[in-house]
Amino acid sequence: MQKIIIALLALVVISSCSEKKSDKNLQITGNIKGLKKGTLYIQRIKDTTLVAIDTIIIDGDSHFKSEMNIDSPEMLYLFLDRGVSNSVDNNLPFFVEPGKINIESSLEFFTADAKITGSKNQELYDEYKKVVSRYVDENLELVKKRFTAFKNKNTAELAKIQVEQDNILKRKYLYTTNFAVNNASHAVAPYVAVAEIYDINLKYLDTIQKSLTPEISKSIYGKQLKQLIEERKKLEETK
Template sequence: MKKTLIAFVTLAVLASCSKKETAADNLHITGNIKGLKTGTLYIQRIVDTSLVAIDSIKIDGNSAFERDIKLESPEMLYLYLDRGVTNSLDNNILFFAEPGNINIDTNLDNFIAGAKITGSKNQELYEEYQKINSRFRDENLSMVEAKFKALKRKDQKALDSLDAKQQSNIKRKYLYATNFAINNKDHEVAPYIALAEIYDINLKFLDTIQKSMTPKVAQSLYGKKLTKYVADIKKEEQKAPAAAKAETATTEAQK
């Protein structure tokens, strides 16, 4: 089954579409960017596959910052640094926001790699997940390099062996993500990982994650997205046999 859109666009971002009056801001973000004298920070979220700024912070002399934001549900946000004249790819910190107090400390030279984020349980779990997941990525990169060398020397036996190892690595990565999501079904990081990391896995695994979510998580932003995403896949798969039958009947009628 073809999936032409990533899983995050199965629903519009719920936090941005409500027209009802909102309560007081419930997310307090503080932080410090050591070495930053001037610049602008933007707090962003994904809306229809694009990053959209929901707030901005001017830095002028004091590298410490804070902001209060209304958050409808735990959500992955981005802290983007506009360095002005300096062009750098190291400028967007991903962090799992949730109601409460979150602190982000980093430095200008290693904005992403040097970031320390505290105050969010979902962020803590996501970092735990990424530590293991990074091993699968590193293994895959090593095998890609090895395959390139094998291709240059026309070693088909080595290429076949590396292909098998890559497939095994992918399976282990997907099973790890599935188990991690199920084991943390009471946190919003579970449906997020299902949507962001393994959205193209076999439906039965997504279905298991979706059914394992606690009621609270199921009603969260990503919980609702995952429920809809699974339901949409099931509908598509139900249409496929009907379409195949109709095509067969048409073919038979034309004989």
């Protein structure tokens, strides 16, 4: 009987050891349907250059996992090396934050099929992109009209199209500002400010920065927004 109890205790110890929690604050899991062989790189931007921070070899099993520590929420990139020439469909941006993030996609439509869960910042960023895509589509239609007007040397039409494009840009910038202010407690707020409207009037960038919570102000993109504002102010003082 004693031997049985000792054996059971040993199994409990072994089990507890095997279930030891990771000491990393970010766990990324995922599945690229149809990917049998290739390499995945998890990248981050460092000094304006994408740098690999983890390499995952896929050989037979399309599921993958990566663990790491991050200081604050951050935009990372999942790059798929297909073993052939690169394309725009090979690099998937995804917003991470401490916790568990899952990425589901396919080899055929790597970025288009991507479904990212577990990140509130990613969820908010998806909402942002959905609205901004409308402005992009509107502008593309005007680009087509501009080309036709240019061919026909229709200066009046060109001037009209320019006004319409300027209005679209203003609407995008206003929406982005409101989005950032309304989501000031999430890192996606300073991110869109720095990435999407860095050249907007300084008063709007100031408004976004002042709306950020103390925690987000200290985040990667909160610091970048502060630096951007300081540099813009110095530049304007020299004019």
